[in-house]
Amino acid sequence: xGSGLTIGQLAxxxxxxxxxxxxxxxxxxxxxxxxxxxxxxLYGATERQRLSFxxxxxxxxxxxxxxxxxxxxxVGSIARRGDVQRRAAIKLAQVEAKVKNMQALTRALRSLxxxxxxxxxxxxxxxxxxxxxxxxxKNPFKERR
Amino acid sequence: xGSGLTIGQLAxxxxxxxxxxxxxxxxxxxxxxxxxxxxxxLYGATERQRLSFxxxxxxxxxxxxxxxxxxxxxVGSIARRGDVQRRAAIKLAQVEAKVKNMQALTRALRSLxxxxxxxxxxxxxxxxxxxxxxxxxKNPFKERR
DNA sequence: CTTGACTCGGTACTATGGTACAGGGTGTAG
DNA sequence: CTACACCCTGTACCATAGTACCGAGTCAAG
Numbered sequence: 529x530g531s532g533l534t535i536g537q538l539a540x541x542x543x544x545x546x547x548x549x550x551x552x553x554x555x556x557x558x559x560x561x562x563x564x565x566x567x568x569x570l571y572g573a574t575e576r577q578r579l580s581f582x583x584x585x586x587x588x589x590x591x592x593x594x595x596x597x598x599x600x601x602x603v604g605s606i607a608r609r610g611d612v613q614r615r616a617a618i619k620l621a622q623v624e625a626k627v628k629n630m631q632a633l634t635r636a637l638r639s640l641x642x643x644x645x646x647x648x649x650x651x652x653x654x655x656x657x658x659x660x661x662x663x664x665x666k667n668p669f670k671e672r673r
Numbered sequence: 674x675g676s677g678l679t680i681g682q683l684a685x686x687x688x689x690x691x692x693x694x695x696x697x698x699x700x701x702x703x704x705x706x707x708x709x710x711x712x713x714x715l716y717g718a719t720e721r722q723r724l725s726f727x728x729x730x731x732x733x734x735x736x737x738x739x740x741x742x743x744x745x746x747x748v749g750s751i752a753r754r755g756d757v758q759r760r761a762a763i764k765l766a767q768v769e770a771k772v773k774n775m776q777a778l779t780r781a782l783r784s785l786x787x788x789x790x791x792x793x794x795x796x797x798x799x800x801x802x803x804x805x806x807x808x809x810x811k812n813p814f815k816e817r818r
Numbered sequence: 819c820t821t822g823a824c825t826c827g828g829t830a831c832t833a834t835g836g837t838a839c840a841g842g843g844t845g846t847a848g
Numbered sequence: 849c850t851a852c853a854c855c856c857t858g859t860a861c862c863a864t865a866g867t868a869c870c871g872a873g874t875c876a877a878g
Binding site: 819820821822823824825826827828829830831832833834835836837838839840841842843844845846847848 | 849850851852853854855856857858859860861862863864865866867868869870871872873874875876877878
């Protein structure tokens with residue numbers, strides 16, 4: 529069975545808009561494997577995976593710019609191995625920091641729910657404290673994008 | 674020392690642009706505690722915390738719309754307690770899902786780094802497989818925002 | 819060989835989250 | 849009273865990430 533999806537087939541399979549696929553191409557995120565003589569784009573399994581990767585990484589909060597970096601970790605692997613590792617490590621640290629902060633939020637939300645359930649008075653639910661730290665003390669959020 | 678920051682003082686303390694503070698006001702995310710007769714905005718500790726919360730939540734990938742919801746969990750607490758709990762639970766599930774996906778990415782990045790370090794051959798680093806799943810099999814990323 | 823679905827490139831428009839600027843008023847130090 | 853920093857409202861502009869629309873070409877079925 530053919531590798532050789534048209535743009536519409538690819539878009540449907542991955543669940544994105546056709547325009548979005550073309551948009552990614554403009555941004556050099558996803559290039560068709562080939563073109564028909566008519567100019568129709570053709571995509572293979574590699575491209576389908578790549579597009580899935582983009583959408584999934586995006587769902588985790590990566591920007592398209594960052595995703596381009598992540599993707600380049602795959603491609604450039606033969607060339608400068610150390611560079612690849614370094615970039616992966618940086619990304620890893622970023623992701624881990626984000627996870628930690630989100631876990632703090634998870635705890636806060638859980639405690640919010642728990643306390644709300646028990647306190648019958650109008651004392652009010654506890655605020656999402658873990659996210660209220662302000663610069664005066666310590667700020668674990670340096671990621672000023 | 675006065676509670677009673679001007680917009681510029683608030684912005685500087687939290688580390689945001691003055692325009693951004695006003696922008697949040699337009700979006701009903703942050704209202705000044707008071708106004709001077711001259712019309713100057715005045716902010717107290719509550720507002721400073723609220724602004725920090727906004728910026729921190731944002732760094733975790735929440736949209737301003739979502740943050741408004743999170744903030745309303747605090748404010749509306751006296752009114753309809755069940756509703757607050759329900760919304761907190763929904764938000765909690767969202768956050769937990771996000772955490773899980775990010776942990777998957779963490780593992781993938783870690784393994785990428787590890788394998789790169791060991792493989793001397795040009796076989797190439799493993800791709801960030803955990804993010805390449807496409808709809809055919811199982812897709813842990815339903816968060817199609 | 820016509821019809822309808824699909825594709826092409828190009829341009830324009832949308833939403834989100836800001837940021838900048840213009841033209842004026844305020845506040846205070848000297 | 850003059851400077852100068854700060855604030856006011858309002859409008860315009862920017863980047864990111866798409867989405868929509870256009871007129872024209874392509875492809876497959878009947």
